[in-house]
Amino acid sequence: MKTPPFFLMTIFVSCMVRKSLCLTVCSKLVALEWHLDQILVQMNLTLMENTCGTTEDCWGSHGGDDLRAPFNFPQICPLQLQHGDKLVLVTDETLTSYGVSLLNVSKDDFESCSADRLARDQFVFPWRINTREEVESKWLKPGHHYFIALHDKNTQLCKHGLRLNVLVKTQLCQASPLVPLCSGRGICQTDNWEPTYSCRCHHRYSGRFCEKFDPCLDSPCKNKGVCLSSGSAESNHRTYKCLCPPHFTGTTCTEFIGKENCDRLCTNGTCVQVSSGSFTCICGAEFSDPPCERKTTCDPNPCRNGGICEETPAGPV
Numbered sequence: 001m002k003t004p005p006f007f008l009m010t011i012f013v014s015c016m017v018r019k020s021l022c023l024t025v026c027s028k029l030v031a032l033e034w035h036l037d038q039i040l041v042q043m044n045l046t047l048m049e050n051t052c053g054t055t056e057d058c059w060g061s062h063g064g065d066d067l068r069a070p071f072n073f074p075q076i077c078p079l080q081l082q083h084g085d086k087l088v089l090v091t092d093e094t095l096t097s098y099g100v101s102l103l104n105v106s107k108d109d110f111e112s113c114s115a116d117r118l119a120r121d122q123f124v125f126p127w128r129i130n131t132r133e134e135v136e137s138k139w140l141k142p143g144h145h146y147f148i149a150l151h152d153k154n155t156q157l158c159k160h161g162l163r164l165n166v167l168v169k170t171q172l173c174q175a176s177p178l179v180p181l182c183s184g185r186g187i188c189q190t191d192n193w194e195p196t197y198s199c200r201c202h203h204r205y206s207g208r209f210c211e212k213f214d215p216c217l218d219s220p221c222k223n224k225g226v227c228l229s230s231g232s233a234e235s236n237h238r239t240y241k242c243l244c245p246p247h248f249t250g251t252t253c254t255e256f257i258g259k260e261n262c263d264r265l266c267t268n269g270t271c272v273q274v275s276s277g278s279f280t281c282i283c284g285a286e287f288s289d290p291p292c293e294r295k296t297t298c299d300p301n302p303c304r305n306g307g308i309c310e311e312t313p314a315g316p317v
């Protein structure tokens with residue numbers, strides 16, 4: 001027996017089992033992460049549930065004044081799929097026995113529920129829809145798809161909300177399929193209004209695929225030194241250079257040039273020589289980093305569980 005190609009062995013996970021992967025916009029999911037498994041999304045084609053009537057209902061409040069915010073009329077909650085996901089439509093018995101076809105239409109025809117042209121190639125299923133039908137992948141290419149229900153040549157059901165807008169998204173998170181998403185240094189994510197998935201990079205990484213490491217994002221240069229990054233992807237060796245202001249030196253501008261400068265600014269600490277011309281200020285226990293201001297009682301933060309510490313004359317609260 002021939003081994004089936006890898007993609008056929010991909011486990012299908014039903015959207016109903018893993019709720020966090022269900023992608024109707026009505027459920028107001030703002031951010032979705034790209035999943036590596038293909039998902040089987042099951043959608044009920046019915047007027048009884050998961051429908052919406054206004055832009056606000058269908059797309060969430062932040063769609064309100066957005067120009068991309070579509071369609072203020074009854075419809076099934078808009079669906080967002082990851083490219084490659086499977087879509088199964090489950091239609092209730094009332095509708096299947098009444099006889100309903102599903103038609104692929106343009107955005108305008110979706111809005112007006114018109115089916116004037118009625119060409120054979122518009123029918124998503126060759127016959128009337130059955131209780132359970134898988135939508136062929138040719139209808140689920142990346143982009144917006146508009147499907148309306150039709151009974152004979154009548155579009156009343158569509159006007160009542162039996163129409164579905166599906167947005168299929170690809171990801172732009174890899175330079176090649178062989179490298180990890182976002183170079184392993186970010187999350188491949190999308191939200192309602194984005195047409196694709198893209199990288200949200202972890203701290204200090206940047207670039208379309210989080211391939212750039214920016215050591216300057218942490219402001220490593222002290223005393224108002226200017227950080228210059230070499231933009232290398234390697235995080236394990238220093239790839240920045242600090243341009244220090246007058247009187248300061250050292251890789252992160254924490255050392256003083258000459259003992260006079262150190263003595264002048266390090267009044268609460270002790271000046272220690274580190275090289276022929278440079279000195280460093282060692283602060284006492286109750287002082288914070290050079291130039292040794294008295295530690296606030298909130299530093300380090302004594303509040304547990306992320307509490308916010310506030311200074312008062314009586315101590316921290």
Ligand SMILES: *[C@@H]1O[C@H](CO)[C@@H](O)[C@H](O)[C@H]1NC(C)=O
Pocket residue numbers: 016042043044049050090
């Ligand atoms: C679809 O309908 C079934 C049966 O009515 C219900 O149990 C299920 O929760 C529905 N699924 C969704 C995603 O709404």
Ligand SMILES: *[C@@H]1O[C@H](CO)[C@@H](O)[C@H](O)[C@H]1NC(C)=O
Pocket residue numbers: 104105106107121138139
């Ligand atoms: C679905 O309809 C749209 C608008 O008429 C059309 O551009 C698109 O090619 C159709 N999709 C398929 C798979 O035929």
Ligand SMILES: *[C@@H]1O[C@H](CO)[C@@H](O)[C@H](O)[C@H]1NC(C)=O
Pocket residue numbers: 265266267268291292293294
């Ligand atoms: C030294 O400590 C005092 C008392 O905390 C503080 O007021 C002063 O600003 C500190 N001096 C410097 C140079 O930070």
